[in-house]
Amino acid sequence: MPNIDWNKLGFEYSPTACHVRATFKDGKWGRLSLKKASTINMSIAATCLHYGQACFEGLKAFKCKDGKVRIFRPEENMKRMNDTAKYILCPEIPPDLFIEAVRKVISANMDYVPPYGTGGSMYVRPLLIGTGPRIGVAPADQYDFIVLVVPVGAYYKGKIKPVDAIILNGYDRAAPNGTGHIKVAGNYAAGLHASNIAKKMGFPIVLYLDSQSKQYVDEFGTSNFIGITKDGEYITPDSKSILPSITNKSLQQIAKDMGIPVVRRQIAFREIAKFAEVAACGTAVVITPIGRIVFGNKILEYDQEKCGPTLKKLYDGLTGIQYGEIPDRHNWLMEMK
Numbered sequence: 001m002p003n004i005d006w007n008k009l010g011f012e013y014s015p016t017a018c019h020v021r022a023t024f025k026d027g028k029w030g031r032l033s034l035k036k037a038s039t040i041n042m043s044i045a046a047t048c049l050h051y052g053q054a055c056f057e058g059l060k061a062f063k064c065k066d067g068k069v070r071i072f073r074p075e076e077n078m079k080r081m082n083d084t085a086k087y088i089l090c091p092e093i094p095p096d097l098f099i100e101a102v103r104k105v106i107s108a109n110m111d112y113v114p115p116y117g118t119g120g121s122m123y124v125r126p127l128l129i130g131t132g133p134r135i136g137v138a139p140a141d142q143y144d145f146i147v148l149v150v151p152v153g154a155y156y157k158g159k160i161k162p163v164d165a166i167i168l169n170g171y172d173r174a175a176p177n178g179t180g181h182i183k184v185a186g187n188y189a190a191g192l193h194a195s196n197i198a199k200k201m202g203f204p205i206v207l208y209l210d211s212q213s214k215q216y217v218d219e220f221g222t223s224n225f226i227g228i229t230k231d232g233e234y235i236t237p238d239s240k241s242i243l244p245s246i247t248n249k250s251l252q253q254i255a256k257d258m259g260i261p262v263v264r265r266q267i268a269f270r271e272i273a274k275f276a277e278v279a280a281c282g283t284a285v286v287i288t289p290i291g292r293i294v295f296g297n298k299i300l301e302y303d304q305e306k307c308g309p310t311l312k313k314l315y316d317g318l319t320g321i322q323y324g325e326i327p328d329r330h331n332w333l334m335e336m337k
């Protein structure tokens, strides 16, 4: 058994027993194997290193109330990873290979899944990278598909705390016809500069408007934007340059199940001052309520003390399903044997 203080876990990398890996070579995928080392050998001219030919995903597995471990919607991550792969000319991962890899790595690291009741979970990180050499810009002829796991803690120990977001003039996350809709590694390198500026100013997250007109809300640096209007609607942007979040998709379904109307459309920046609740959503944190949004000399204020009531209901609805406390009506969980 690993010696982990489950209550002290954050969202930090730590090595586990092993990861799984398969290599694509000579036009086909090889078999999955478990690797104990947490390092990889590759050509110094690998395309992932030079030209960012790298796709990643993030999903979670949970130790449920009944003691079983369940994975949350892995097929969705499989589809999205293949959308990213297609766009940056990586070979697609056969669906069965993706699911087998996720199951195998969790199975081999069962001791690292945080116990039920700690609020923790097993974060699963699939990675698809060009490992073959190229010096001219072109797709590689060799790839590695890796799935690693990291035990992570409850993001919010105790009560959910709102954070402040900033919109920075002069920085875009994604071009109108760029790569904002896929989970390609380079998007995140491109966002580090703005996020560093924001952090120094005391803002943990950056909100991006659409790069073209700067009128509409796109999303936060690594999470989708959701709002609750004064009329009690769930509202989230429709944009070609945002990442289709599986958490957002799941929350929309939960909202509908609760009788909350769901609206997906362009959202003008000037509208959001009137929203009752605003949050960022994604796998890592589920829902992060936003206390303030600062844009130049404008300051929009929401509840700075706690999560708003509707967002809290949605948060409890999703985490309740994930930990097996609420029936899984939509068959989102895949059980580990």
Ligand SMILES: *Cc1c(COP(=O)(O)O)cnc(C)c1O
Pocket: 058, 183, 219, 220, 221, 222, 223, 224, 243, 244, 245, 246, 247, 248, 281, 282, 283, 284
């Ligand atoms: C991964 C990611 C999200 C969240 O997606 P989930 O599937 O909910 O984890 C949102 N926005 C960006 C830019 C992302 O990279």
